[in-house]
Amino acid sequence: MQLQIQKSRATLRGLVEEKLREAISAGLFKPGQRLVERELCETLGVGRTSVREALRQLEAEGLIETVPHKGPSVARVSPEDAVQLYALRGLLEAYAGGQCARFVDEDFADRLDATVNAFIAACDTGSRQAMVETKTAFYEQLMTGCGNKYVTKFLTSLHNQISALRFTSMSQPERLPQSIAEIRAIATAIRAGDVAAAEEACRRHIENASKVALAQMRD
Amino acid sequence: MQLQIQKSRATLRGLVEEKLREAISAGLFKPGQRLVERELCETLGVGRTSVREALRQLEAEGLIETVPHKGPSVARVSPEDAVQLYALRGLLEAYAGGQCARFVDEDFADRLDATVNAFIAACDTGSRQAMVETKTAFYEQLMTGCGNKYVTKFLTSLHNQISALRFTSMSQPERLPQSIAEIRAIATAIRAGDVAAAEEACRRHIENASKVALAQMRD
DNA sequence: GCAAAAAGATTCGTAGACAATCTTACAACT
DNA sequence: AGTTGTAAGATTGTCTACGAATCTTTTTGC
Numbered sequence A, B: 001m002q003l004q005i006q007k008s009r010a011t012l013r014g015l016v017e018e019k020l021r022e023a024i025s026a027g028l029f030k031p032g033q034r035l036v037e038r039e040l041c042e043t044l045g046v047g048r049t050s051v052r053e054a055l056r057q058l059e060a061e062g063l064i065e066t067v068p069h070k071g072p073s074v075a076r077v078s079p080e081d082a083v084q085l086y087a088l089r090g091l092l093e094a095y096a097g098g099q100c101a102r103f104v105d106e107d108f109a110d111r112l113d114a115t116v117n118a119f120i121a122a123c124d125t126g127s128r129q130a131m132v133e134t135k136t137a138f139y140e141q142l143m144t145g146c147g148n149k150y151v152t153k154f155l156t157s158l159h160n161q162i163s164a165l166r167f168t169s170m171s172q173p174e175r176l177p178q179s180i181a182e183i184r185a186i187a188t189a190i191r192a193g194d195v196a197a198a199e200e201a202c203r204r205h206i207e208n209a210s211k212v213a214l215a216q217m218r219d
Numbered sequence C: 001g002c003a004a005a006a007a008g009a010t011t012c013g014t015a016g017a018c019a020a021t022c023t024t025a026c027a028a029c030t
Numbered sequence D: 001a002g003t004t005g006t007a008a009g010a011t012t013g014t015c016t017a018c019g020a021a022t023c024t025t026t027t028t029g030c
Helices: A012-025 A037-044 A048-061 A079-103 A106-125 A128-145 A149-169 A173-191 A195-217 B012-025 B037-044 B048-061 B079-103 B106-125 B128-145 B149-169 B173-192 B195-217
Strands: A064-067 A071-074 B064-067 B071-074
Touching: A012 A037, A012 A048, A012 A149, A037 A048, A048 A064, A048 A071, A048 A149, A048 B048, A079 A106, A079 A128, A079 A149, A079 A173, A079 A195, A079 B079, A079 B149, A106 A128, A106 A173, A128 A149, A128 A173, A149 B079, A149 B149, A173 A195, B012 B037, B012 B048, B012 B149, B037 B048, B048 B064, B048 B071, B048 B149, B079 B106, B079 B128, B079 B149, B079 B173, B079 B195, B106 B128, B106 B173, B128 B149, B128 B173, B173 B195
Parallel strands: none
Antiparallel strands: A064 A071, B064 B071
């Protein structure tokens, strides 16, 4: 049973940080767009202190870039950057998948399958938001299941930086069956406790996602 | 030839950040120690703004931990954390080494050997500082040589978090010959362009370092 | 037309104030 | 004595205002 109290992010800058992260990931701020302090203060209804501190945190995460005395702007990901992002993501997610397969138990495999089914159901409805949410849930399970909090942290950071591309990658309906098959392969390999297969399945999945995203990017 | 002007980190908070990072990595602030704003302001001779923003950045890097309304303190790395840190470091550095082997050219191999020789020379003199510096230079070459800036960023972050342990790992003189042999093996594999061997050599090196650090940690 | 100077905008950094929260010390009660 | 409740102190969280430094744009002078 869960007794932990819902610890609301008790600080304002925490909320600001979250809101900004959301806005950037969702594409509300376009890459390269400058983020002017005063505007953010007015829009969010908070003081400079909170905004600036939140920006520093996002800067460290790579979501925004700051040029001294010019201010922050939403990070641009060049095609070259995207290649590197996906390469690293593949490496980390393959490791995560492998570790999941190593430590898997009945319960975990069941929950993973449930998430996969939820994703498939979301695909059937066609709701973009539901698809993103369930797929995110799947990745989250993979990350936490690997038992390494630093992997979780880094992968989350990568996902955030990629998310702008990820939305587009979901926009190809003819790609969905393949995507589902890949994810199912991951879950199957993990349940079987086959480390090598799980790693390979994750690697392949990310590689395909990478191809789609990069192709989409050349517009 | 290098025409880049020594761009002094034109912002105060940048300097503060650097100084604090240094102080923490060097062990000047002990793990768990609280970092009181006012004290830092006085010690560094800067205002609260600069200190606070620098702290936010270090927090995102994992060097400090902040509890709302209690303030920041130097991050503690439990033995469990150390295991995870080294596991991830091994994964990333193996990848970096492998990529170096893949893209290696005459020039890179030469520079790498030079760094290795510098490290060996430093070991002969016995100067702790020189050893740390040359070894850091070696890792830096490995990171930049892999051609993935995100790998560089993450590995740098990991190194910083580990550095407190790394100092101790260097304090075992009888371990040095082995360490030198491992590093040389890495350089050799890279020059040969043998990807698998380079990965394996890196993995083994980090694993050994991990064992030493963890053993040292149980005191 | 073009370089230099001025003006405007924005960030960088400080100081001071006040509220919210945590910590500690002390008093009161059973 | 031990626990509870309250008050005082310390520290962080946040806002505002101000001036300096720096980047950008416009104007001026030739």
